[in-house]
Amino acid sequence: MKSFRQFAFLLILISAGISQGAWAQQKPVPDYLKAAVGADSRSIRRDIPMTNAIRKAFDAGTRDFTGKPGANYWQLETDFTIEVSLDPSTQKLSGSETILVHNNSNDELGQIYLRLDHNIFRGLVPRGGSVPAENTDGMVITRLRVDGREVDLNARRPQFRRGPVGGPAPEPKLSVAGLDQTLAVITLDNPVPAKGKVSLDIEWSTKLPGGPNGQGHRMTQRFENELFQPTQWFPRLAKYDDLRGWDTNVYLGPAEFYNNFGRFDVKINVPGGWIVSGTGVLQNPEEVLTESARMNLTKVLASDEVTTIVGPDEIGPGQATAEGESLTWHFVADKVNDFAWLTARKLVWTATRATIPTKGPIPIHMLYMPDRANLFENAGPITRHALEFYSKLWAPYPFPQLTLQDGPSSGMEYPMVINSNQGAADHEAAHQWWPMMVGTNETWYGWMDEGFNTYMNILSGADSRGVPADLNGRGQSYGRTSGNETEPSLMYAANYGGNMYGFQTYNKAPLMLAMLGGIVGDEAVQAAMSKYTYAWAFKHPSPWDYVLFMTNELKVDLGWFWNYWLFTTESVDGSIQDVSSTPDGLKVVVRQDGQMPSPVVLKVEFAEAGPFSPSMGNAEMVDDKTVIVTWPVEVWFGGEKTFEAELTFGKRAISKITLDPEGRFPDRNPEDNVWSAK
Secondary structure, three states, rough: OOOHHHHHHHHHHOOOOHHHHHHHHOOOOOHHHHEEEEEOOOOOOOOOOOOOOHHHHHHHEEEEEOOOOOOOOOOOOEEEEEEEEEEOOEEEEEEEEEEEEEOOOOOEEEEEEEEEHHHHHHHOOOOOOOOOOOOOOOOOEEEEEEEEOOOOOOOOOOOOOOOOOOOOOOOOOOOOOOOOOEEEEEEEEEEEEOOEEEOOOEEEEEEEEOOOOEEOOOOOOEOOOOEEOOOOOOEEEEEEEOOOOEOOOOOOOOOOOOOOEEEEEEEEEEEOOOOOOOEOEEEOOOHOOOHHHEEEEEEEOOOOOOEEEEOOOOOEEEEOOOOOEHHHHHHHEEOOOOOOOEEEOOOOEEEEEEEEEEOOEEEEEEEOHHHHHHOOHHHHHHHHHHHHHHHHHOOOOOOOOOEEOOOOOOOEEEOOOOOOOOOHHHHHHHHOOOOOOOOOOOOOOOOOHHHHHHHHHHHHHHHHHOOOOOOHHHHHHHHHEEEEEOOOOOOOOHHHOOHOOOOOHHHHHHHHHHHHHHHHHHHHHHHHHHHHHHHHOOOOOOOHHHHHHHHHHHHHOOOOHHHHHHEEEEEEEEEEEEEEOOOOOOEEEEEOOOOOOOOEEEEEOOOOOOOOOOOOOOOEEEEEOOEEEEEEEHHHOOOEEEEEEOOOOOOEEEEOOOEEEOOOOOOOOOHHHHHOOO
């Protein structure tokens, strides 16, 4: 029993990260454990781990070490033609659609996967941390045809049968399975040839959930029978790419999406007097809008003023909309990866403009319930600033308009649509760059979407206040999270990120980019990301494409950086261990206890002002009492945990030395980064 207790205590100390010195006070460390828990050296991994998926893409030439799309890059495209009707009394959508699938790959497709996200509202499906507002029948498919051929929806799922030993496998039959789940699969008897096409015709219905019990975005899609906010509301094609083939992750709720680009032609039938907004450009304003509304729309692009299109007192057919017991609104959107919309019996519709570089003015529409007008008072200026700022930061906004939609899911994004009031307008508008323009895989790598977004929100917020963006302290702050056993690495599939999904997906990437800015400069990081945006616009980059592109653009060896930030949860944990006099100045002993290395940056403050003598080539003067001295990360590549930094400023008295003065490198205890002269 005694030996078991000793061993248990040993494990507790290891998990707590106790240093070798602290061990000595408890119990001597056995020799065979010293290298594992208290070594004075470390092995710095400098390469970027490569998985089977990216190796496959490199071998096929669809991606390469430039970080740009490879010579053989391809992606599927999907064109949707949808007709849908809303019955407010039953809260149901009934629709029919045709999906034309362009198989631009070099692969023959023997199966097709469908995403039926509304099946998450059924009771018998896997869910993550989200809770639907109510259980429904989910996405009910009533008819399915493949190239005009009927698929039997009631057939039993075919059982796998082995063919005769050495003989041919059984011929596949046209069938479908999983229609009661969020991911269904159609087995084809006639595979789709490489570079070929296939057409799917689907008829379906779904109820939009409502009520007070929903937890999480997209889990509540209506306010009673008054306002409906459909999202993921139609059967979609799953993504098929050059990395893994079909994306077969089920929809769990918290994580977001990975969709194909294509064209949407959508007709939405609602009762007369109900206003509809959505992705795309309205094709038939003469049929659904009043003459007054059409006239008001012509004024929007003339100034930054907010124009009322339909006011709070204009309700019903002939006032809010054209006359008619029911009206069909027709929208078309090109080169988008999803479609979302809004309709309500009472809506205020206002609009303003944003002026996009190289493009000119585009409309910003805002639609909200009259009693929620206070939530949209500043929505126009905030959204305008976001579109104009991000257009300059990354690339010009690519779409013909943007719409803010009121509703219960306030904080969600789709192409040309943000379900948001002014509170999240900047953040949701930023999503028009990723994933709506740069089609990242949010299901696997949410940090390439939400994380980049959080970073750019910091920059936009500072610009809107007229102050420089301050990224200091952010990289250092990761040291307080590093070592938490519940934290998944950034490269762990976000769909299964668990309780720290929010940190993994939203919060860590800005800290990573802050550290990168501390190495190469924030402006260099942002300039490289702008070029990355252009390179991957309307394509689907992987994390390897991003890091290889950035490394090539910055022209700095960053393999070690990407490895530790993306594939591990390690930190730097720097400290000043000792300061001693030398004939030419001072020797500063810097230690890094973490596995992640970083440059050594020292802020040296002199006791008195005086001229700066540049006796150190790696020193840069801040003012007449302060210099910054930097040693590159390479000083750690030999494996040492300590580095002796020589300060050769002669007899000039130094009053204070600070390690990592801008707080860019992850450190769990910044207090040991400062030395002051006695």
